Amino acid sequence: MITGEQEKIKITLPDGSKRELPKGSTSMDLALQISEGLARNVLAAKVNGEVWDATRPIEKDAAVQLLTWNDTEGKATFWHSSAHLMAEALEALYPGIKFGIGPAIENGYYYDVDFGGKAFSQDDFKAIEDKMLELARQKSDYIRKPVSKADAIAYFKDKGDEYKLDLIEGLEDGSITFYTQGNFVDLCRGPHIPNTGFIKAAKLMNVAGAYWRGDEKNKQLTRIYGITFPKQKELIDYLTLLEEAKKRDHRKLGKELELFTFSEKVGMGLPLWLPKGTALRERLEQFLRKAQVKAGYSPVVTPHIGSKQLYVTSGHWDKYGKDSFQPIHTPDEDEEFLLKPMNCPHHCEIYKAKPRSYKDLPLRLAEFGTVYRYEQSGELHGLTRVRGFTQDDAHIFCRPEQVKEEFIKVIDLVLYVFRALGFDDYTAQISLRHQTEREKYIGDEAQWEKAEQEIMEAASERGLRTVIAFGEAAFYGPKLDFMVKDALGRKWQLGTIQVDYQLPNRFELEYVGSDNQRHRPVMIHRAPFGSLERFVAVLIEHCAGNFPLWLSPEQIAVLPISEKFAAYAQKVYTMLEEKDIRGFIDNRDEKIGRKIRDAEVSKVPFMLIVGEKEQEEGKVSVRKHGQGDLGSFTLEDFAKYFQNEASIQPVSA
Known part of the structure; x- marks a missing residue:
């Protein structure tokens, strides 16, 4: 410990409290002044935002955060x-x-x-x-x-x-x-x-x-x-x-559950969705489409390619051109196209397709748009890192005074998605510009500051648990990234909302205001899933392939005890199918124990066993995956029980 009549420095702690220490003291000296127990756990310190050795002398007034194993x-x-x-x-x-x-x-x-x-x-x-x-x-x-x-x-x-x-x-x-x-x-x-x-x-x-x-x-x-x-x-x-x-690895479960595959002939990083995976994917899309329509979004569709000039205008070519697939040339050598690396420039052109008034705003355009980005082969990893993926993309064009309200509405939509799929532990990362490298970002300083402030206010009003990450903003605007913790405690970035004052400038987007003058709209980019492929990968690992009932590709397996009951099994399945209950009949020449085991391994939520007694009584014997026998049900009673279980509600992993 440094003692004597030395010059003092003021140390500001994260809670705003202040302490005085002799000049040249270390963060470890500070920790010891607070408590010896704390000092035993201090690994390093953040001094004026920079991580230092806990034993490095501090020569002037500083803000200090002591870092332990609990800090990243x-x-x-x-x-x-x-x-x-x-x-x-x-x-x-x-x-x-x-x-x-x-x-x-x-x-x-x-x-x-x-x-x-x-x-x-x-x-x-x-x-x-x-x-x-x-x-x-x-x-x-x-x-x-x-x-x-x-x-x-x-x-x-x-x-x-x-x-x-x-x-x-x-x-x-x-x-x-x-x-x-x-x-x-x-x-x-x-x-x-x-x-x-x-x-x-x-x-x-x-x-x-x-x-x-x-x-x-x-x-x-x-x-x-x-x-x-x-x-x-x-x-x-x-x-x-x-x-x-390892047991939850989405690549392993994706193969076992027959959800998706890859082919060298098709190309690395380009997933092929199998029938069961397609059913899962479409169910997710339908779920969000319904929520989006209710929230006032208009669906649009744009091409898989775009003129290179489109992305030159947007600035994406200069920023990401090297990470895109190389331009495609038509028989006309002067024409250059790109595989679409993002959807937003296309949506800007849809906005521009006709004159807009302030009364038309906000305009919310939504698309499940597949985009293509070149990833190094060594970086490809199952569905989490691919070269072709679908974004649940939407772009909201609004007046400046509408930004915060629209941003809050998007936060509510993202949280609805998370609750429905059992992602209950998340942090909202406010991604801002790097404090000392402002030249990396395009646009007006005042607009950046306004956008950053609006995001922080929206997150605060919704009571989100937030962290600020400097240097993580998009090159055209700040954003809110949702960092979700899965059932194993791993963090994933799912869902993003971005405020953008720049693309409307680049595409010269306008609306006529109440003052009869022309104004620039503000653009909000949002994607609750982010990438559908990545979202499915994380969901598989989060729930170990035991999907929420409403989302499961195969919800029931009808298991006849023998061939004699095949006709009754078909009758059962047909009646339930009419009630939008999906599944299959296992008519294999196997013993019922084997059929049950196989359905369990395939993580089918419900097994409906039919034999002589069930046929005579017009019932089914029901087993639930992971829980066992639920007893005998009439088809009407099972359908009611199923519909209640299948309602979209928060699920546990």
Whole structure:
């Protein structure tokens, strides 16, 4: 603790309270002043919005947030430090190896390593994990040291590590720091946790190849993925969660439940929806279409391609042209088209198709529009990352004074969708411009500020739990992104609402106001599902394939005990089908136990068993998936029970 008559600095805490500390005190000193219990859990600190080592001196008045394992930045710092610890263990076990980069990732960290021809595989994981924990128990401090560029180059030249030298080339003198823990020294800007003793559990997860700097012309390094925790129990819980996630993997369940497939001949990242998956998808679309019509939206349809000039006008070509499929040329060489990468420019042209008055606004145009974006093959992942996907897209054209009211209405629609599908745990992320990189965004400063304020006010009025993310705005406007937590506690970005003052300018959209003058409308982009493909993937994993009854592709399986009851089974099915209850008859020459097991595996919500007794009494014996026998029902009673169960209402995962 720093003492004496030193100059004082004022520290502002997140709750607005203030404390005084001697100049040069650290965030750890601050934590100790508050309580020793807190200090034992502090991993790093956010000083004036930048994450620092908790042991780094603070030389002037600052806003400080102490970061623990419960904070995203705290976890990231912990895992970044763990990457250094793994590198130290690797260097001890494999002398002479060289290192690329070792960042924290969403869950854990990785380090790219050049083993110089030494053999390495998953069989070596255990020895490295043991070494990491041995080193962690030494409680070595992570020590930050500024170095000159010349000294940094000299150090890694002497060590013979060309990858670090390559990194140093792009750094400015005066901005370079080394971090040391134990016997390991690394080029790193930090931050890091106070010492290795915080790391109590370590597990290496995977090994893969990675080209240096992502360039196939460079050498392929070995990328080692790992994860660490401050408690052994948390590692055990995490591994249990991973096992459950494997069972819920939408790629696995999508195949087992016959929902979708992919074909190399069709092309990577282009899903093919099978009949059951199509039924699921169409049910989702019908659900939202009905809600949209009720909310005053007008459905539209636009082509799958558009003139390149359309996207030049919108600004998307300059911003995303490299991520789009290359222009399509017609027999007329002067004509260039693109596979549609987004729907909004098309909707702007629909707005522009006739003169608009202030009385016409708001105009709400909605489309389930399929768009195409080129994703690198290594980034494709089931339905969550594809090259062709359908957006439940809508664009609201309104007067400036209508923006907040319309924004709130969209929030209500998004929350209705979430409640109906069992997504009860979510945070609204207010995505704003980067505070220091305003040049990345187009448009008028005053309009940006107004749009940002309107989003924050709308979220506040609806009582949403919010976080602010600087640098996450679209290039043309701020937005509200809904971050949903699934049944396994994983976060997904589902649903987005964006305020846009820019596209109406670019497309010269106008309406005649009550003053008989021409004005620009404001545009709100919204998509409650986001991407239908991604939404279905998340939904599959959230409910483990046990869809809400109203959404299930096959709601019933009629199971005749033997061929003798096939006619009665058909009668049962036909009567229920007339009541819009979907399913199938299992007429296979199998024992009833096998039919029940297969229906359970296929996650069919209800099994209706028919035999001699049921036929004589005009009834069905009902089993419910995951619950077992419900007893005997007349068809009318079952239909009433079913319709009540199938009503769109909040569901549990």
